Amino acid sequence: MNINATLFGQAVWFGVFIWITMKYVWPPIQKAIADRQALIADGLAAGERGKHELELAGKRSADSLREAKVKSAEIIVAAEKRALQVIEEAKLAAKVEADKVVVAAQAEIAQATEHARAELRSRVAELAVAGAERILKREVDAKGHAEILAALKQEL
Template identity: 70%
Template structure:
């Protein structure tokens, strides 16, 4: 095997081609591959962050829903309590109003009773005077005997 100038020339050109490729072609290819690797790594990291954020958001939404349900239950219980309180207040007001009406009617009844007694006394007095007049067969002067009639009313 003889080494001739063609083989040496090819080796030189091949070495020169390797050196040019390493100097000018290989760095942009490595940079493009590194950029692509970084882009893929960023995408994977973003996916993981998104997954983590989704889990956190799910937990927060579940907590918010739970808190809302608790608050709604509290509001419902407070509304029931306030409703029962309003019913009791209405009952108390109705009882007080009924007592007022009862007291007013009782006072009115007592006044009516007193008026009826007074009217009855007057009528009894009139009947007594009429009876006495018939007995005595003379007229009784009402003005002259007003004191006597007042005393008679008081006795009756």
């Protein structure tokens, strides 16, 4: 056999093989490679989006935490103000009650003083009558001299 014919036959069959490969085998391989590249690109893009969303979620959670701290501080301040207000209201109510008690006590003292004065007047009147009896050495008629005794009570 001739080496040139063999080389030529092998070259032709190699060309046919390349043509069949390029026509029927290569397009599905190219499609599979393109699909795989698209899948990888989508995966990388999704990873970047996830990373970005994670950063945004971290920022949102930090903002929410900051807001919660501010709101809790406001609530605490409001509670402290309310507590002070309740204390002031209690003090005012206690003062009003104390004033009522003082007024009632003063009224009671005034009433007791007036009662004591009235009793003292009657006792003084009795003592005056007893003294007048001793001085006059006779019995003074209390009913008969009621006007004089009433005037004496008023003077005392």
